[in-house]
Amino acid sequence: MNTQSNLERVLESGAFAVTSECGPPRSAAGDVILRKGLMLKHCTDAVNVTDNQTAIVRMSSLASCVLLKSIGIDPVLQMVCRDRNRIALQSDILGAAALGIDNLLCLSGDHQSFGNQPGAKNVYDIDSMQLLACARDMCENGRFISDLGEYEMDTPPSMFIGAAANPFADPSDYRVLRLAKKVNSGARFIQTQCIFNLKKFGRWMKDVRAMGLHEQVYILGGVTPLKSAGMARYMRDKVAGMDVPDSVIRRMEGLKGEAAREMGIKICVETIKKLKKMEGVSGVHIMAIEWEDAVPQIVEMAELLPRP
Amino acid sequence: MIVGERKPYEEIKSMLEGSRKILLAGCGTCVKVCFTGGDKEVALLASQLRLSAKKDKRNIHIMEMTVERQCENEFIEEIAPYVDAYDVIMSMACGAGVQMLAQRFPEKIVLPAVNTTFLGLLEKTGFFVENCQGCGNCVLGDYGGVCPVTRCAKSIFNGPCGGSQNGMCEVDPQTPCAWELIISRLRALGQLERLSKTTPPKDWSSARDGGQRKLTREEQILS
Ligand code: SF4
Ligand code: SF4
Numbered sequence: 001m002n003t004q005s006n007l008e009r010v011l012e013s014g015a016f017a018v019t020s021e022c023g024p025p026r027s028a029a030g031d032v033i034l035r036k037g038l039m040l041k042h043c044t045d046a047v048n049v050t051d052n053q054t055a056i057v058r059m060s061s062l063a064s065c066v067l068l069k070s071i072g073i074d075p076v077l078q079m080v081c082r083d084r085n086r087i088a089l090q091s092d093i094l095g096a097a098a099l100g101i102d103n104l105l106c107l108s109g110d111h112q113s114f115g116n117q118p119g120a121k122n123v124y125d126i127d128s129m130q131l132l133a134c135a136r137d138m139c140e141n142g143r144f145i146s147d148l149g150e151y152e153m154d155t156p157p158s159m160f161i162g163a164a165a166n167p168f169a170d171p172s173d174y175r176v177l178r179l180a181k182k183v184n185s186g187a188r189f190i191q192t193q194c195i196f197n198l199k200k201f202g203r204w205m206k207d208v209r210a211m212g213l214h215e216q217v218y219i220l221g222g223v224t225p226l227k228s229a230g231m232a233r234y235m236r237d238k239v240a241g242m243d244v245p246d247s248v249i250r251r252m253e254g255l256k257g258e259a260a261r262e263m264g265i266k267i268c269v270e271t272i273k274k275l276k277k278m279e280g281v282s283g284v285h286i287m288a289i290e291w292e293d294a295v296p297q298i299v300e301m302a303e304l305l306p307r308p
Numbered sequence: 309m310i311v312g313e314r315k316p317y318e319e320i321k322s323m324l325e326g327s328r329k330i331l332l333a334g335c336g337t338c339v340k341v342c343f344t345g346g347d348k349e350v351a352l353l354a355s356q357l358r359l360s361a362k363k364d365k366r367n368i369h370i371m372e373m374t375v376e377r378q379c380e381n382e383f384i385e386e387i388a389p390y391v392d393a394y395d396v397i398m399s400m401a402c403g404a405g406v407q408m409l410a411q412r413f414p415e416k417i418v419l420p421a422v423n424t425t426f427l428g429l430l431e432k433t434g435f436f437v438e439n440c441q442g443c444g445n446c447v448l449g450d451y452g453g454v455c456p457v458t459r460c461a462k463s464i465f466n467g468p469c470g471g472s473q474n475g476m477c478e479v480d481p482q483t484p485c486a487w488e489l490i491i492s493r494l495r496a497l498g499q500l501e502r503l504s505k506t507t508p509p510k511d512w513s514s515a516r517d518g519g520q521r522k523l524t525r526e527e528q529i530l531s
Contacts, residue, residue, distance in 0.1 A: 082462070086509060108469040111461050111479045122462070126509045129466035133506055145509055166470035174468075174491050177504070181466060185506045193470060240471030240478035 005102035005160035006074035007046035010283075011189065011218045015308045016276055017283030019076065019191065019220060020295050021048040022068065024059035033059070033067045036292045041073050043299040045307055046103055048076040048191070048285070052083065055115025062092060065101045076162070077101045080109025085125035086134070086145050093135055097157030104159045105191065106131040110240070128163060129185050135161050136186025162189035165219075167204035168197060168243035176207040183217045190217055191285040194224040194235070196267075197243045198274055205280055214280030221275040222285045225294050226264035229253045265298055272302040309429065310338040310402045311436045312345060312422040317356060323419050324357070324398065328367065331394040332357075332421075333387060333409065334374030335401035342436055345400030345422050347374040353400065353421065378405030384412055391416060444514030444521060450502055452493030457510075459486035465507040 002008065010017045020040050025032040033049075040047050047068055051061040065075035077096050079089065093104065108128045112120045126134065126145070135157075137143050142156035163182045167175060179190065195201045201221065208214050226232045229252035236244035248267060255263050268286075275281045284302075288294045299305055314320075324330060332354050340346025354370045361368040371390060375383040378401035387409075391397065396417040399406040403424040410418040426438035441458045448455060457463045461479040468487030471478025475488045494500045512518070 108462055108464065110471075113461075113479055124463045125512065127462070127464040127466050128469075129506050130509045133508070146511075164470060169468070169470050169472050170475060170485070171468070171472075171488055171491055178466075178468075181504070181506055241473055 003102050003158045003160045004100075005046070007076065007103055007189070008160040010045040010308055013308060016304065017046075017218070017220060018044050018286065018299055018304050018307060019046045019048060019283065020044045020286045020288065020292070021050060022064070022292065023050050023053060023290065024061065024064040026056065026058050028059065030059075030063075030067050033064045034071060037068045037071050037073050039292050040295055041071065043296045043305060043307065044073075044286075045283075046074040046076050048078055048105060051078040051080045051107070051109065052115075054110050055082065055112045055117065055120075057115075057117060062096055062099070062101070065096065066099050069100055074103065075101055076103035076105050078105045078107060079131065080107045081124055081127055081131055082109035082112060082122050085123050089126070089131060090134065090138065090144055093138055093157055093159070097159055102158070102160055103162065104135055105162045105164065106135060106187075107164055129181060132161060132163055132182060132185040132187055135159065160188060161186050162191060163187040164192070165190045166193040166241045167195075167201050168193055169241040172204075175204065176211060176213070179208065179217075180211060180213055183213055187217055189220060189282075191220045192222045193241055194222045194287060195271055195275070196224075196232075196235075196248050197245050198271060200243060202278065205278055209280050214282075218282040219280060220283040220285040221271075221278075221281050222287060223268050223271050223275075224287045224289065225261075225268040225291065225298060226252055227291065228260045228264075229255065231264075261294070265294060265301070268298055269301040272298070272304070276302075309341055309427070310404075310424060311342045311426050311428050311438070312339050312402050312424045314344050314349065314353070314400070314422055315420070320353070320398070320421050321357070321360065324396065327395045327417075328369065329394045329396075330357070330368065330370045331387070331390060331397045332370055332372050333378060333384075333397055333399045333401070333405075334372070335378035335399075335405050336374055336376045337378075339401055339405075339422060340374075342430070345402075347372070350374050350400055378402075379408050381408070381412065384408060388412070441515070443510075443512070444518075445511065450507075451490045452497060452499065454486055454489045454493055456486055456490065459484075459489070465510060466503075 022036045049061045049064045052058055061078050065077050068075040106128045112122050134145050139157050139159055142153040165179050232244050232249045232252050235242045272284050286295050332350050334345050334347055334350035350372045354372050375386050377383045391413050397409055398419045398421050399409050400421045406420045427440045428436050428438040431437050443457050461477055468485055472485040477483045477485045
């Protein structure tokens with residue numbers, strides 16, 4: 001099924017796709033989104049908008065997507081299962097489609113204990129896998145989850161649906177099977193957790209290819225430029241499901257300020273170049289956390305400009 | 309069993325401010341087993357209260373009374389003859405026991421001395437963990453005897469999430485990831501294929517989301 005998504009168009013054309021990410025502000029400042037968007041527009045095919053990432057209250061992902069869309073960006077609406085039940089999630093999918101949002105990324109969401117509202121009640125009515133299946137069923141069959149009246153929409157949403165995968169989390173031998181489940185549930189593209197451990201990612205890709213999954217789903221490898229050795233250690237020790245090998249930390253060690261940032265970008269570009277050569281990897285997803293202005297440089301250095 | 313934890317002493321003391329005659333009611337079942345609200349804990353709290361009243365030069369009278377099960381009418385009848393003589397009843401049972409007393413003695417103030425925490429088991433001496441949320445439609449058979457509703461911090465049915473690391477949950481590195489346990493249990497049982505299909509959304513209407521739940525035993529009503 002084809003949608004209006006630019007990301008889908010690029011991937012279907014066989015080009016190596018570039019997506020990035022934009023974190024909405026912790027305020028009502030819409031211009032922040034627009035400023036970040038303008039930085040990313042010429043060097044990406046689509047831009048993800050995080051959904052109250054790390055469980056910190058931010059401007060809504062859907063509203064921010066609409067702002068990005070207004071300046072000609074193809075936004076990817078991230079949707080987590082933490083804050084809304086199936087009624088709200090399905091309703092937001094309809095609303096997003098009506099507002100011209102063409103990409104959807106289904107996620108579990110970081111637990112609220114990590115954020116600034118640890119006393120919040122979490123929802124988790126459905127999980128990310130069930131949200132995928134739900135979105136696909138809405139798009140392809142015009143149906144809601146187990147609708148008692150068997151209601152069929154006359155205008156179903158049309159969206160390019162994706163999911164996340166973490167090649168580094170445990171149990172490692174089950175991770176590829178879980179990816180297969182996501183593909184069967186409707187994921188057409190996958191954005192992975194940040195790749196610092198290329199060896200481990202390579203092993204995961206080998207298993208992915210062995211199951212033929214790379215032919216059923218577009219896999220975009222996640223990368224993040226490091227700003228400092230401190231950030232590298234923080235990600236290794238404090239961010240759930242992250243694998244930052246000592247070799248990477250050693251390269252960052254001792255470097256300060258601009259020199260550290262340069263090294264971070266260098267490592268990131270090297271990773272992208274290696275991913276480009278890996279069979280079954282269809283693109284890269286650059287997550288420059290609160291450092292969106294590094295993305296144009298990274299994409300250029302990785303020889304991925306101009307975008308198709 | 310139902311596990312509870314006694315409230316902090318200061319909170320109990322402030323709830324009882326102004327009460328002179330206190331009936332302190334324990335329960336001899338679940339909360340006794342988890343050392344929270346049985347006869348021994350009732351005695352302990354009572355002496356704590358008496359001591360601090362003495363220190364503050366206040367005059368109080370406490371009656372200690374622990375019944376077999378505070379959540380059953382039959383057992384709380386033992387308390388009934390004494391209730392009139394007291395200003396308040398402070399219950400050391402779970403939330404069900406407290407409400408049983410409130411229902412049976414509508415003219416009395418009934419206060420909780422315990423925070424009812426969960427339905428769980430004793431994992432090792434002095435250490436209790438939650439195992440069941442009473443979702444009303446048990447799926448333990450599909451998940452190798454490990455409850456995804458309760459033991460996964462996100463109640464994920466198609467886990468694990470991306471935060472599972474070294475067998476532990478992203479929310480707390482001291483808590484095993486439920487999905488790590490489910491997968492290893494099913495693997496050991498040769499039933500890993502149970503997880504190959506996506507589990508559809510759960511019907512939560514049998515859980516607390518459907519409102520207060522009831523159980524009717526027709527045969528008992530008739531007899
Ligand atoms: S599936 Fe439901 S009933 Fe069974 S252990 Fe879990 S919460 Fe309890
Ligand atoms: S780490 Fe495991 S137990 Fe914790 S939320 Fe994720 S899947 Fe659930």
